[in-house]
Ligand SMILES: Nc1ncnc2c1ncn2[C@@H]1O[C@H](COP(=O)(O)OP(=O)(O)OP(=O)(O)O)[C@@H](O)[C@H]1O
């Protein structure tokens with residue numbers, strides 16, 4: 001039975017008839033007003049299905065982060081709608097929205113956003129603290145997440161004293177600590193050398209393998225190529241969507257690896 | 263986020279900005295300190311006054327004097343020359359109680375008991391342990407009195423007690439030749455009592471004096487109401503003195519009461535006073551007698567509280583300022599917490615708890631320092647040569663939870679109110695704007 005479940009999940013992913021976790025329609029975002037107005041996103045339409053891995057690629061300033069923030073309900077669109085699990089985001093408020101952010105979403109922000117005066121451990125367990133997880137349990141889970149990103153020995157360090165790449169990994173640990181259903185990662189390998197980057201990529205796709213929907217913002221074509229789907233953005237518009245075989249190949253490779261483990 | 267986590271986080275945030283937090287707490291401390299010390303003094307002094315009033319029979323104890331006596335005393339003290347009138351002169355005749363007066367007073371609603379005070383006069387007190395004789399002023403004590411006893415007991419006031427008993431004040435202990443309080447209790451002392459009528463006919467005062475022996479039941483602590491006053495005797499002793507005083511007088515002259523006391527229902531005092539006024543009797547409670555002192559005390563307390571209040575107001579502005587700075591500094595952190603699913607209410611609560619914590623620590627330090635200074639001051643004022651030296655039961659300050667807790671709660675409430683504006687500002691922040699903030 002255990003072996004059957006990942007395969008069942010991957011079949012569901014391939015079936016396009018399944019219900020999208022995120023559906024974006026006619027989405028536009030304009031920053032500023034009148035003379036300074038700048039249209040960062042222009043009429044975006046896309047669907048993301050459960051268990052998928054999706055890359056959002058494009059040049060700097062093309063609107064990738066803006067799109068991710070809108071899909072993650074951190075920001076409000078100028079026009080158009082975002083639906084999460086079939087519910088219109090404009091209707092999601094208060095408790096429901098907070099629960100969604102806290103229990104179902106995981107975020108890796110492009111600028112890290114860490115409380116630099118707190119310890120690494122404190123930073124990682126913050127989502128659990130907000131989610132009222134008990135002191136003992138949240139420490140255990142946070143240490144486990146730090147172990148996954150190879151930073152368990154830095155748990156007691158202050159966040160400021162870490163290197164750029166270490167900070168990035170702390171952010172990833174924080175994003176996965178609540179075992180999210182949807183993981184939003186904005187440039188998760190931006191500051192990493194190829195070796196560490198590969199580890200993080202393995203980690204992210206490992207989670208994806210277990211059913212987490214992965215939305216990765218990147219300008220790294222190689223990383224994008226590993227995803228099921230690539231959404232290319234130029235000047236706030238989707239130019240083409242492509243499915244690359246590489247994504248499937250990679251996933252199969254991981255699957256093989258897991259089989260060997262058992 | 264759980265409340266315990268919010269409280270820990272708030273206090274940790276305060277610690278991150280030690281100097282700023284300390285200065286804000288210092289401002290709160292000044293206000294709390296002033297108000298707590300002030301209230302403790304107020305409570306201490308009022309408590310003492312209350313205990314003294316209870317020693318004199320409590321709130322329901324009335325001293326009654328014919329209004330004519332009061333008027334006479336007033337005109338004697340006055341520097342004005344009053345116009346003569348027959349009515350006034352007639353009225354001034356009745357400076358003593360008529361025996362039917364007591365029946366009438368007893369019938370007034372709320373009056374429990376009435377005691378006429380007959381004239382009793384004693385010339386001196388002495389004891390087998392001294393050669394000297396001392397003047398003394400002997401007052402009565404009746405049921406309902408709670409004398410502030412330092413050693414021993416109050417005289418037995420029950421009507422069946424025929425023994426002559428007296429509670430002396432502390433200064434008579436050494437004067438009468440006793441080693442200490444314990445030594446005095448149980449001993450017999452002598453009062454020299456004159457038979458007034460006889461004294462006009464004899465050559466030497468001592469020829470008209472009778473010696474009455476009484477047992478010391480206890481020693482009273484010196485108090486504000488016992489300082490001039492002397493000993494307290496039971497009815498049996500006072501009656502005996504009165505009997506000796508009246509020897510040789512016609513009965514209608516002897517049994518005259520110029521004053522009387524009554525125990526009444528404290529809630530009905532005002533009506534009773536009104537009724538008595540119609541009978542041309544002026545009634546005063548102990549509270550009336552020391553009323554001016556209370557008014558003075560209340561005014562002092564009010565003024566000091568105003569100062570404390572001003573200090574707290576300044577402190578509240580300090581809290582607002584500190585918290586706005588904190589919100590500004592932590593914009594990104596707030597945004598992150600919101601992005602991670604923290605509710606507006608909890609963000610608001612976080613900053614409110616920070617404000618309340620400032621209030622809490624400020625008032626706790628205020629309490630500790632005012633207690634230290636208050637107790638030290640109390641000890642100092644009781645030391646030799648200071649004005650409370652002879653009033654050992656007068657605790658100048660009284661720090662009880664009933665005095666302190668309401669003030670701490672009040673200060674925390676003020677801090678909370680001061681914190682609402684910054685806390686609301688934090689709660690309203692949008693995650694994305696906060697995350698963009700550099
Ligand atoms: N708050 C804002 N006000 C005005 N303009 C903004 C704001 N945020 C973003 N923009 C603009 O919108 C555009 C898209 O920004 P966005 O951050 O989404 O780019 P990006 O694709 O993530 O770029 P990068 O790869 O450099 O992170 C940029 O031109 C940026 O200057």
Ligand SMILES: [Mg+2]
Nearest residue numbers: 064065066110
């Ligand atoms: Mg970006």
